[in-house]
Amino acid sequence: MNKLSIAASFLLFLASCSESKKQLPILGAREAVEKTVEGKTITDTIYQTIPPFSFLNQDSVLISNKDFDNKIYVADFFFTRCPSICPVMHRNMLKVYEKYKGNPEVKILSHTIDDTYDTPYRLKAYAKKLGVEGDQWEFVYGKHDSVYTIGEKSYLVAVGKDENAPGGYMHQGWFILVDKSKHLRGAYDGTKPDQVEQMMKDMDVLLDEGDEK
Amino acid sequence: MKNKLLLLAFSIACAVVFLNSCQSDKELEYIKYYTNGKLLYEEHCQNCHSSTGAGLSMLIPPLTDTLFLKKNRSKLPCIIKNGLNGSITVSGRVFNEQMPADDHLADIEIAEIITYITNSFGNKQGLFSTAQVSADLQKCNSR
Known part of the structure; x- marks a missing residue:
């Protein structure tokens, strides 16, 4: 009986361990800066951040980094005439789109790398045929x-x-996962269904993180 | 009596095995084509048409339309080799995209790919021979 209760408490202990919240690392370059706050010198870390940007989306609307404020998002790079990995990537991304459809805190940002062919008009046709509506998933055009x-x-x-x-x-x-402060929080091979599964789990973690960061 | 019955059963079994082995040359060729075809499909076709043959939304047609594949059986080698342009109707949906050509494929590889596709995803058409691929290609290239 005694042994049993020890085993039980051990199990409980293990369970309590696994309940501690998972946190995602912040990726990319970082630098330490010293600054003075109230007369004291403190060291702060500045993480790599996505700089301001603006692109035309599939509706020929100019969108910018501001449209991604207070949202987590997934970014990728593709082109509509891509015969190799893009169909696989967007087949997987569709699952992400379906899961978070209508969630105002989640966006997807696909950049075309073919600025000669993929005009907003062609991006719109592509999005429509892929089955994507609205602007939660942005297909954007920018100069090379x-x-x-x-x-x-x-x-x-x-x-x-x-x-x-x-x-x-x-x-x-x-697939690059970016948090609400525009820090890089994960990179996943968009051609592998299991990595995209993991990304969706990590997106839930990031959404849970809320506005703490 | 019992022995005789056993002997009979044994000789029937032998006959069945023997008859099966007669078929096995053709059967073996089919299995060879299908197996190689699966590997080639994964390398050349699967990115777009997916591992289940489902295609992708309205962008890439599925390979599950058994009627389409039956009706267009003799065009399949040309489609793979030369690609496809213009509108086609598959599974009741209209697709109007470009399929890239794969003109470096050998005739036997095309035969293996077609054997795999036309016997997967709900299709059951049997072997597609290399000779058939060569004949079909001549027809579409002379057009």
Whole structure:
């Protein structure tokens, strides 16, 4: 009997451990800065943050970082004529879209990397055929330089023109999870269903985190 | 008497095995094509058409329309080799996108892919031979 109660309390202990809230790390570069608050010098950490941006979305509306304030979002890079990994990525992203449809705290941001073909008009046709309505999932168009710069410098996703790649562009299939303070909180291979599953779990964690950060 | 019955059963069993082995050349070829076809499908087709053949929304047609695949059986080699342009109706839905060509595929690889597709996702059409692929390709290339 005694042994049993020890085992039971041990189990309880384990259970209480697993209940501690999971937290996601903050990714990317960071630097320590010293600043003076009320006469004392303190050290603060500045995390990599998505800088201000503005792009045209599939409805030819100019959207900016402000549209993502107080929301968590997933960013990716694709192009509509992409014959390789994009269909897989967006097949998986559709699951994310369906799960958080109508949730005002969640958005999806897909950047086209083909600014010669993928005009907002073509992005709209693509979104419609994919089965996406409204502006919760933004398909955005920007000039080559601005998209490539924010992709590589801010979201840390490699993109580029490559004549040898299928479709003429090479890019990585990462889904980048960004929190309400525009910090990078996760990177998932958008071509792998199990990683996208994990991302959705992590999105729930991030939503739980609320406005603490 | 019992022995005779056993002997009879044994010889019937032997006959069945023997008859089956006669079929097995063709059967074996089918299995070979289907297995290689699955690997080639995963490499060349699955990104777009998905592992279940479901396609993607209104962008990429499914491979589950058994009637479409039966009706267009002789066009399948050309579609894979040369790609597809313009509007097609599959599963009652109209698709109007571009399918990229895969012109580096050998005839036997196309035959294996078609054997896999036309015997998966609810389809059951049996072997698609390499000779058939070559003949069908000649027809569409001379057009």
